[in-house]
Amino acid sequence: MIRFIGALLLAAMCLPAQESRGTIGGMVMDLQNAGIPKARVVITNTDTGVDTVLETNDRGAYVAPLLLPGNYRISAEHEGFKKFTRDGIVLSVNDNLRIDIQLELGAVTETVNVTDSAPLVEAASGNMGMLIGNKEVTELPLAHGNPYALISLAPGTTFEGDPLLNRPYEPTHIVGYSMSGSIANTTDITLDGVSNTSRSGAGQIAAGYVPPADAIGEMRIETSSFDARAGQTSGGVVNISLRSGTNKLRGNFTFTKMRPEWMANTWFGNRNGTPRGDFDYNRWSASASGPIVLPKIYNGKNKTFFMWAYEALTDQRPRGGTTLTVPTAAQRKGDFSELLALGSNYQIYDPATRRREAGSSTRYRQDPFPGNIIPSNRFNPVSLKVMEYFPLPINEGTTADRRNNYPKPNSPEVADYFTHTVRVDHNFSSSNRLYVRGNGYVRDTRRNDYFETRATGLREQYHPIGGSIDDVMTLSPTLVLNLRYGYTRFTRETTPLYGRYFDLTTLGFPKSFASLISPDKSEFPAFEFSNYFNTVRTGEARFMDTHSFVAAFTKLRGGHTFDYGFEWRAYKHNQYTGDTARSGRFIFDPTWTRGPLDNSTTAPIGQGWASFLLGLFNASGYVSRPSDFAEQSTVWCGYFQDNWRVRRNLTVTLGVRYELEGPLTERFNRSIRDFDVNALLPIEAPAKAAYAASWAANPTLELPPDQFKVRGGVVFAGVNGQPRELWKRDRNNIAPRVGLAYTLTRRTVLRAGYGIFFGPLGMRRTDVRQNGFSRNTNLIPTKDSGLSFYSTLSNPLPDGILEPQGSAMGPMTDVGSNTITFFNTTPVASYNQRWQFSIQRQLGASSMFEIAYVGNRSTKFEINRDLNVVGNQMLSRSPFFDQERVNYLTANIPNPFRGLEGVSGSLGTSNNLSRENLLKPFPHFSAVNTGFFQGYSWYHSLQARATRRVSSRMSLNASFTWSKNMLANNFLNPGDLMPYEGLSGADRPFRITGSVLYQMPFGRRGTLFRQIPRWLDAGIGGWQLSGMYIYQSGVPLAWQDVIFFGDPDDIRKGPRSVDRWFNIDAGFTRDSRTRPSYHYRTWPFYLSSLRRHASNNFDLSINKRFRLTERGAEFQIRGEALNAFNHPQFGAPNMDQFSTAFGQITATANYPRQIQAVFRIGF
Template sequence: MAVGQLTTATLSGEVQDNTGALVPKAHITAVNTDTGFTQSTDSNDQGAWRIDLLPVGGYRLTIKAEGFKTFAQSGIVLSLGQFATVNAALQIGDTSETISINSDVPLVNVTNSVVGATVQNSEIVNLPIVNRNVYDLLTLVPGVQTNTTSYTLGYPQQTVQINGGVMLGNAGSTSYYMDGGTNMTGLRNTGNTQPNPDAVNEFRVETNNYSAEYGRFPNGVINVITKSGTNAFHGSLFEFWRENALNALDRSFVASAPAAQPLHRHQFGGTVGGPIKRDKTFFFFSYGGLRQITTTPISNGAAVVPSAAQRAGNFSENLPSGPAASSCQSGTSTSFYVCNPKTNKPYAGNIIPASDLDATVQNILKGANGLPSIPLPNGAGNTYAGYIRNQNNTDEFLMKVDHQLTANQRLTGEVFETAGINSQNAGGNLPWSQQNYVWRQWNANISHVYTISPTLINQAWISFARNLGGRVNTPAHQISEYGSKFQVQGTPSLPQIAVSGYFTAGNAIAGPRAGSNYYEVRDTIIWTKGKHSLRFGGNAALDKDIQESLLNNYGIFNFTSAKSRSYNALSDFLLGLPNSMNQDAPSIQRMNSWYAGLFLMDDYRITSNLTFNLGLRWDVQTPPVDTDNKVENFKFGQQSTTISSAPLGLLVPGDKGVSRGIVPVRWNHFSPRVGFAWDVFGNSKIAVRGGAGIFWGSISGNEWGAAGQPFSFRASFTNVKSITDPYANVAGGSPFPYNYTPSAPRFTAPFSAPGTDPNFDWTSAYQANLTVEQQWTSTFATSVGYVGAMGRHLPYTTDVNYPMLVNVGAAAPSTSNVDQRRPYQPNPPLSTGTATNYQGIPITYQGINIFGSNQTSAYHAMQVTANKRMSQHFTVRSFYVWAKNWASLGMQNSTASVVNQTKLWLERGRSDNDYRHMFTTSVVWMLDYYNGNNRYIKTAANGWQVSPIIRFRSGAPFTVTNGTDTNLDGTNNDRPNIVGNPYLEAHRSRNDVINAWFNTAAFVAPTTATEGTTGRNTLDGPGSKSVDVAFFRNFALWEKSTLQFRGEFTNVLNNVNLSNPNATLNSPNYGKITGANSMRQTQLGLRLTF
């Protein structure tokens, strides 16, 4: 635990004379060499001094004391969050005489117990970052296990997992900052987009026992700071280019491996910064743009579509050989009789009369009126292989102004905006519809630093972050334009048509349109008093989330070879007879939550070489509240009085015991933190540091706002007359559109009910570390340490209405009577050992899913680092982590993710991110060794750079599953029995490895109505090794201006890093590896700096 610094660094030290005696009341001045910013203090009675909140950058330090020569040290470079130490030994003499040295600060941290690392600008600029996302370099920090970007809510979401920190359901658990302002979206607590690398100065990741100044998220802190203007104009222009022709072909180990996928990607932009008024006011501006077009395969021959003859009803090509059948019977996907559902007899000659063909389907096949169509086959066996064109365009702008109000006050303001569109195949294996993710992000930060006295400083922030995005399907047509009476509620687009065993067209999911406004104020006071450096303050925030969940409002039509239809899914489709149809009504939720935190910290310098870090934080978060009260809870046996028509047990705000926030505010979230730093010999060469603390977390609006009926409406129809007239058999006609009103709520049984455990608590973590550091030379240091993190109160949703293994009348338990075996319905309750009480009684509740916080996790690791700062033309950053990471559940927060809801102990096992071994080394190497006078040799030999990142990682664990519902609970996620040794000889040919990664005979399906003996995540997948490298050539143009040609490569050696195997027992690819991670990717660039 130590003083947190969101945008600054701290410089401290001790003043002695040449005999070792302490020198009090020496005057210390630090001057930023780029901006002229100056900050001063005096040494105390013990000769110690400290200057906080110094902007990062280069400094010149002077120390003056009466009767001594002036001490001056230049070459000091402070990075984000750094606690640097400069100890000075003054020589007797006159202050007009100066003793000057040029040296950087020690590499060893002798001030606090924080575990973390800063990725500096030289690394951001010079290391390979294909796709130009600064977050790609997070993996240079030990303890960072995964780093992913997704668009599931319509906008880019960054999720980083650190030191075993698990996903909190669908939400993240890491804090993200940009220039001190919160840069994340509360809907799922994920990180927002950050500026392009040319605009980023550096970033810091704190992974364990960080400052009590940080709260709300328990697993880590990521803080990006952007560049600022200086007294000299500076900037850059850049263009980066990627083409598929420059990349190696990705590996696939299936027969229908795709060819190279076309890629055209350009990233371009520029930065400029400088003085508005020298030594007073500075500006910095950045623009970045991305234009990308890709063409990706969407079927690879996996889709089987109707032939020209079949479209006309002629299925004679599928007529089985032999005598004609007189009765309907099931066949295969290529040999079958088409059954006439009206007569329950096969059609003569397997030919459907034109009068029986569905008119809507005919229009879908033809693409009437210029609408999309189901394409004709273009491969053998009526297969279709197609491609779809995707685009990804973004633009970003950053403007930042720093102003020195007075000698004691500094003001910084900035705005950042980015917007984009990312289009992808909507789903399925045909070119039917497309999904467009459209988003816009805004950030605004204002920071004020006021040096009240040399020992008293105040810093205040006001910040705002907004992220708004949506997933919109195109084209904006709907199935009614083909002739169907289906009614889309909300924005129009095409439905999903799923023909089992043949093809799937499109995706019925629209939205979500989602986002968040995050407002925060924060204030920190720093007071240095004797041996104490006190820091206290607090922050308050309002998080306003919105999510419009449209889900399946375009409709899903499932054709499944039902015996009640034509016995074949493809002919069912031609007849327009779906086996089922799904449709949803849009639902909008607006969730608001308040957050506040107070903290007090003391860096207590007990002796000149021992510092204690003591802290306490208090966090309070109100449960998210829906502005329209669209939240629910469940309590067995209680009848709602607010919605009198609600089924027994389903409650809403206004009912007895149900508040708008569902659970009470937790006022007891205190987080003590303690640490120490021991400078063993007092020379800043060897340090022992350690600490421990408690860290309270948060939950997201997305997790809290899982409302069901009557606020949202999801319908599944199994008696569908036809795709043309889908509601003809629905009592009362179409139930759409549906918009919830308190006076007319709708409940359609059966349905699943949500609820929250009244004892729910926010997640928390216990963290601890112990580290030994040593600086071996002026530029090289190593460390070895233990890092531990234990998660508590982790969320999980439990189905408390889990089906029992009891008979339903005379019928034994089966997958067809799952809901009849659930123990709770409004009336009557299930009698012991049998479900006979349900005979003839409608089922109201399926799952009753209670959101709780009773899960745990643990992470223990040895983390070893070695770092060399720039000398002899190169730098090195390296780490090795040996870790063990387990969790009580898989933490997907889904009732379908466990085998048995009543036996959660079966899920205890390795975390999904349990990478036992991780090794990473990065190097920045400037090949400027020629110091001669020959201009031609100097031009040819110098100006080259090579910067590799080398990574090795052991495999991720995986779970073997049956692929069937053997324990009859309605989910196909059961695990098999283990009956043998699952491991095979390690040293085998690649062909043997990809065809059998593990001993498939070691697992067998359990008998019906039982669970298997195989645990979760018991096997390891393939490890990975890769070398990314950047090659640069620099040409000096004029003074301080350089033109740089860049080539950046991921996996430059083209290592085949295999994916995890298929581990589903009933899959035809069971035990096989069918893919690999990306092969060599290339990015070329041109960058002008001045």
């Protein structure tokens, strides 16, 4: 076995994953502090009776790594000395307890007993974070029993997820934490030391599994870890340790109930007179643990243990506030006269009257509909059928033009969820321990059924599973080996609520169109309307697997404890893309109903719906043929770490870590790899000739004919000598780690740390790019700029559908398409440099206070850049709206690509193109995107926390964070060379958290009235109060490009309300005709003084226990109030300076007060 592991180490380098267990180590000395070699040390888990037997080395040192969290007793003996025994040792997740033992001269038969709890200060590590015990997990008021909510209690964390998505089966948002300046959702989460994450978005994680609260033993939240074992993270780690069984049989059953009358209405519901929605909520859980005993067959006491936990939830509740805009009854009949009464800018124009503007070869003019009424005989028959699936308004709306007239504050979401977890621990001997774990859950959610028709409604189904097997072997008194394998499978499928197999001919579409879509993929199409609602779009089926294998060694030598090992991970992702656009995506905007000119300012509302009635979609719609894919990447990581106890009061941790992440591959090479900017295309010569022929009549001085080029195309993986790997490996990821703990006194410790952490480069960062393997057939409404219409809703694809061609077209692939996004083939991993300096001080026997400075510098973030832009030199520097510049860049120029073979979409069919398109470096594409590793951020903070140990009648945790978070990861203007440095959108200057569990002192088990009779004790004894408080500043408001004349300081002045969150009259230009276009931006993304509403939340609970038996069985009733004081957290205001709702807030971002009753029985 040792030779085998040694061969693996030589072949692969080394690294274990984050650890969920703990270590006890120290020195065995005589009274003169001289080490005693070959002393026998026995560490006993008093809950399971399992012994770990050790022998001290030549310096008297011992170490016992990989011990399960729990209660321990340690004994030491050596010939000529009295036996030493110490009880009451509590080992927590990832603890590194230093317990030095002094033996007195005497006979071994004599025993010195010591009972002393371990100090609260951490004298062996520089890591930052906090511990959450089982009592907090199970007894603090948690929404839906979600244990990840407790991460919020750690200093330095901020929650950036959606507070409305807080249930255990919403895996992305419940782990949306930033830790000490890191990007949210980049913290690694482990379950029993095995990765418990899946990929959410680009570079972001989701929780692979959420264990029931009863299954959790402890959680250690490390906001800055300087342990070289920590990897696959931006620097923070959440280690969850499941409970293992003990020699005592234990069990619990819990039922939680919420009723509609126990839930407050939303703030806006009360304001608008909208009643709270009806809902039904039930949650129940059960758990059992103990030794595995089969009467007359097997007795597993002190040897084999099990733990099983189950949780289920059925929930039908309002899904927050949603307000839509639907056409009025008059607008459904084509009557827009009410809008015209508000102003001439609401005029609807008739595309049937379109003609060339006199004296111009590029502009078009059309006449208004008389009275702003479209005759019913002009309605498209498909539009009439589709309209049957759309509702009438609920009210008159909130604006003069009837917007926001379909409020759905109480639209229900229906969810069914259940989960199982099981763990078995077996101890072969004092030198060999093994555990096996399995878990999984099922979720079925139905939501967004706003119209209660096929036009809306989604169904999401999840079926994740996971498990691990772990073996700890003591190979010698100074060498321990841990082998571990873990597997996580995350599955998700999103489908229309009312299913697929939809017959498109029932909407009036011709059979020729319906036959293009396979019946099992046919859905109600996607319809989008400018300034109105959009119908639902689905969906996908994702299957993501994570495999991990770990071999980890711990070696004790002298005063050094060496940790080394390796880990291999494989990430696999199979996806079926079931897009609603398979049945068509139809977009209706003012393109054909604006006027009098084709570039006139659009109406605030109405013109998009008018286009729909006429059946005239714009050219942005399409019918899709998305591609499926099967992608994979691997990671090899290694580390070596020396935990060096320099002196009794000084421990230094020196480590180095190496990470080698393989590039992404696709099983069948269904991906582009690169973009060749100099690729010669067969269309260049005819396109140049056509451009030259029309240039004299439509000169573009910036682009004379001899400079017009049509070059550049995609490069495919595995084709024409290209490698299968989608980019080159970054082999330079060496991460040093340093930690220091210096004990000034027994109660005071100075701690510091520095470490580098690398970001992901493989599948966790991105997906394959499938140009050519997926294909959209663009809708072509016209070939002559609207003088006549080639296709309408009555026949959207007269020429049929285009099937994917794979890599057959080479660099001509998708010429004429909207966007090309390709990989930077020489990526570099982003990295975080994290550091901290802190002082911990124990106060009394059970309290501790810590204050720290924590910093973070992140470098080489990947930023997407469009290479296909006209450049900043073409943007207007005028502080005013520059109509001349807009007219110049939007002017219609004869299309040199029209009719060329291989040119798809409107580029190959339209008569004209805008001048801007022709000025782009790659005029045959709309956008050409790739990543540049130019982003960076920096973070500084003061963090403080106080804690009081659970063993007393009060358990208290409190934290305070004061921070500044700056970021440069976006460009103000498309041609900027470097990203803009400014405030981060996740900057929250202040954060205050607290939690408390307080056992009231009354009754026979308290300190007051201990002599009362049992019948009275049943009433006044056994009461407990608990609660959590979280305050965090609001994030800065995100600004668009702004035309502003005034003092920015005036924006925050004046009274503030939901109707006017800031001073909208401070100098903003409000005329929508002057919306910035082709404008050089100088206005920042964020202003520090203008922020969203802060979060200010109390969750409170009162708990009454009834003792049923003297052996510990009890019944518990708990009343919990989530958001107990009903503090609203308002959403973001409208930030469009040209909107009539500018500065207004119309929704809350959190739930109102919820009261739930909890009934629990346990033994």
